[in-house]
Amino acid sequence: MAADFSTRLDELDATLRSIEAVLKLDDMRAEVADLELQAAAPDLWNDVEAAQSITSKLSYLQGDLRRVEEFRSRLDDVGLLHEMGAEEHDEATMAEAERELESLQKGIEELEVRTLLSGEYDQREALVTIRSEAGGVDAADFAEMLMRMYLRWAERHKYPTEVYDVSYAEEAGIKSATFAVKQPYAYGTLSVEQGTHRLVRISPFDNQGRRQTSFAGVEVLPVVEQTDHVDIPENEIRVDVFRSSGPGGQSVNTTDSAVRMTHIPTGIVVSCQNEKSQIQNRAAALRVLQARLLVVRQREQKAEMDALKGDGSSWGNQMRSYVLHPYQMVKDLRTELESGNPSSVLDGDIDGFIEAGIRWRRESENADSDA
Template sequence: MAADFSVVLDELDTTLRSIEAVLDVDRLRREVAELEQQASAPDLWNDVEAAQALTSKLSYLQGDLRRVEELRSRLDDVGLLHEMAVEESDEATAAEAERELASLRQAIDELEVRTLLSGEYDSREALVTIRSEAGGVDAADFAEMLMRMYLRWAERHRYPVELYDVSYAEEAGIKSATFAVKQPYAYGTLSVEQGTHRLVRISPFDNQGRRQTSFAGVEVLPVVEQTDHVDIPENEIRIDVFRSSGPGGQSVNTTDSAVRITHLPTGIVVSCQNEKSQIQNRAAAMRVLQARLLARRQEEQRAEMDALRGEGSSWGNQMRSYVLHPYQMVKDLRTEQETGNTSAVLDGDIDPFIEAGIRWRRQQESVPAS
């Protein structure tokens, strides 16, 4: 048993050293110190948006540094605890060391997943859009279930969310929704959720109680930053204003504050109706449009690279199934990750799927082209 403990301890030590190297702990300490100095500036909050971005980044990096330092300290302590238990033949202390080692393995695995987020835009905040697809009213209901799932996931992690637009369906559910997860690395984390999600269940909207399959699409984009240079000339957009509407077509407010922007060269249409003023809605809609155009530019660049390499897409668009009847199961079609606890997943417990997706993506990226 002692030999097994030592083997696992050595494995975790190696993994943690790798994480410390990737995160570059010394650089991380310097960066945190620099940001703390900037955050103490008396005129920091003169520019509220810049101040929020700085304090958010500082909080995230402080969390990274604290996690890796605490894990190193715990790993050193558990080794000493186990040595003491062996020397004194203390079974209770040995059992405590085993429990702590298991807890450390999970925590180090989770931190290792974070170090796999090294893509160009992975450190960005995320812009998530959910749309109902094939399946009528069931698809609209499913889209709303997915929106709740992601909002609950963000709530579990205490990530701030800003809801930009919800388009409600006639009978139930939503046609589409767009929201931002305002947390560093939210894009890298959630980008593996992009694709078509499939629901199989007994339809609550079918009076004959038949089984129904419906689909909803999830799009995840990186929030645009000033360095991205996504310029949109005024003559390339058409702006329409209209009255915000809620479930059942009811008017949310009495002024024409909702904004719809059409990008004429591409036909991309975005809208925002969550803010109280037309100016705020226009600014939010422009952020969404910039993100869509940035994603389009990325897709074109990827297509060019794939054409040069003679490659196509490595997997289909359908990425996860949620089966509620005749059995209960959520299964990812890429990673084979699955669970029978469908209610927990739909309540936001999706970290195992996200982590498996991030590891799968890294494996795909490291496979040499044939």
């Protein structure tokens, strides 16, 4: 038993050392010090958006640093605690050390997932768009369920969100919605959620109570930053204004403040109706359009690289099934991870699926690079 504890302790120590090396703690401390100076500037809040970005990044880095340092301290302490219990043949102390080691293992494994987010845009905030697909009113209802799932997930983690646009369906649910998760690494974390989600249930909209399969699509984009240089000439954009609408199509304000923006060369259309003024909605719509165009550019570059490698494949589009009838199960089709509690998953308990997805993506990337 003591040997087993010692082996697991050594393995956790090695994992934590690897995490410390990847996170570059000295660089992280220097960045925290620099951000603290910026956050202390008297004119910080003259630019609200920049101020929120600085304080959000500072809070995230401080949290990461604190977690690593706390894990290191607890790992040192648990070894001493177990050693002391073994010397004194104190079963209670050894049991306490065992519980602490299990808690540390879970926490360090979660932190290890964070170190796998090393893509070009992984540390960005995220723009999430959900669209109803095949399945009629059930698909629109499912799209709204998914939107709630992600907003609840963000709420559980205390991540700020902002809904930019919701297009309500006629009978129930939504045609589409776009919202931002304003947290560093939100893009890298949520990007594994991209794809088609499938719901199987007895339709609440079917008078005969038949089983219905419906689909909704999730798109995740990195928020564009000033360094991205996504310049859009004004003559390539058409802007239409309209009144914001709520469920059932009723008007929710009396002015044409909502904005629909069309990028003429690509045909990409985005809209924003959440803000109070047309100017604010126009700025938010432009941010979403820039994010879409950034991804178009990424895909074009990836297609060129795939063509050079002679490999045009990408990972599958349908990624998760939510079955509510005839049995209860949520299953990820890539990682094979399952949950028998769909209500909990749809209430935002998706960390296990996200972590498994991030590990699966890294393994897939490593396999592709070895091929």
